[in-house]
Amino acid sequence: MPIARAVADILGETPGKLPADRSIYRLNGEVSVNGKPADLKTRIGNGDTIETGKASEIVFVNVDTAYILRASSRLDLTQRKQGNVFVNALRMLTGKLLTVFPPGRPQQVYTTTATIGVRGTGVYLESDPEQTYFCTCYGTTEISANNDKQSTKTVTSKHHDDPVYVLAKAREGKGIRSAPFINHTDQELMLIETLVGRQPPFVFPSEDYSGPRKNY
Numbered sequence: 074m075p076i077a078r079a080v081a082d083i084l085g086e087t088p089g090k091l092p093a094d095r096s097i098y099r100l101n102g103e104v105s106v107n108g109k110p111a112d113l114k115t116r117i118g119n120g121d122t123i124e125t126g127k128a129s130e131i132v133f134v135n136v137d138t139a140y141i142l143r144a145s146s147r148l149d150l151t152q153r154k155q156g157n158v159f160v161n162a163l164r165m166l167t168g169k170l171l172t173v174f175p176p177g178r179p180q181q182v183y184t185t186t187a188t189i190g191v192r193g194t195g196v197y198l199e200s201d202p203e204q205t206y207f208c209t210c211y212g213t214t215e216i217s218a219n220n221d222k223q224s225t226k227t228v229t230s231k232h233h234d235d236p237v238y239v240l241a242k243a244r245e246g247k248g249i250r251s252a253p254f255i256n257h258t259d260q261e262l263m264l265i266e267t268l269v270g271r272q273p274p275f276v277f278p279s280e281d282y283s284g285p286r287k288n289y
Contacts, residue, residue, distance in 0.1 A: 090270040091134045098268055102129025102144070119161065123148045125168070132265065138180075139265035143169035153181055169199045171257050173266050173273075174212075186248075187239035190215035194230075195266070195273060197257040206252055208236040210262060211274050216249060224248030232275050 091098055096117040103126030104111045117123065117133050124147045125131060131142050135150060138161070142148055146168020152159045162181040163172070174180050176193030183189075184200040187207065194212020198205060207216060209230040218224035218239050223246040228235045236252040243250075262273045 088264060088267050091268045096133050096135065098132040098134065100129075100131040100133075102126055104129055104131045117150070119150050119152055121150050123150070132268070134265075134268050137175040137269050139173050139268045141171040141261055141265060143171075146170065155179075165198065165200050166202075167200055169197075169256065171195075171197045171261055171265065173262065173269070173271070175269070175271075184239070186219055186241045188217045188219060195262050199256065203241050205239040206236065206255065207239060208233055208252075208254065208257065210257070218243075218248030221245055221248035 088098070095113075097111065097113050097115055100111060100113070105124045106115050106117055106121055108122075111131070117135055119135065123131060123133070123142055125142055125144050127144055129144050133140055133142075140148070147166065148168065148170060149164040151162045151164055153162045154160075160179050160181055162183060163170075164183045166185050173195040174191055174193055178193060180191040181188070182191060182196070182198065184198065184205040185202050187205040189207060191214050192212065194214065195210035196214065197208040197210060209228040210233055211230055213227065213229045216226045216228060216237060216239060220241060221243060224239075224243070226237060226249050228237070233254050236254055237249050238252045240248050240250070259273070259275065266273050
């Protein structure tokens with residue numbers, strides 16, 4: 074089944090790759106970009122800061138990376154220099170984010186408690202001052218606890234195989250621990266991959282899905 078058809082069967086709509094002159098697919102509630110209220114015509118790019126209010130959400134694209142930013146979140150789209158090259162980076166100190174990156178391109182994710190290297194994968198994270206929840210939905214990530222150099226972990230996942238918590242305070246070498254699978258869905262991953270013209274590396278029947286998740 075074509076990916077757009079599968080998403081339409083599941084979500085009740087037929088999304089496709091977002092046009093190059095458009096950044097935002099959908100937004101609800103209070104959403105700002107660089108401190109200004111956003112609408113469907115707002116453009117988003119590297120260097121921008123996206124914030125959501127309570128009971129708010131934005132689904133958007135920056136070139137070939139797509140995002141679902143949940144309520145009460147702040148996300149900075151930045152670049153960091155590694156050697157002689159600049160690497161795209163996300164900085165998220167508070168909130169919840171689902172994102173899919175293009176294959177083969179290194180990325181960095183920074184939270185209060187974790188630094189994560191990513192290459193071509195889908196990830197979900199929840200960040201607050203005490204801990205980061207991080208799920209490598211598919212692909213490979215390198216996870217490090219900011220306050221404990223002994224706590225590092227490489228995750229290679231095919232389908233949400235090894236979610237973790239990265240703690241702000243823990244015994245040396247114990248800053249990363251196993252976590253359950255929470256608060257994101259394959260259907261959402263399918264949607265945002267579609268918006269950048271890709272599809273996730275898993276297949277599931279649409280009859281397994283009872284409706285879009287709305288409890289956030």
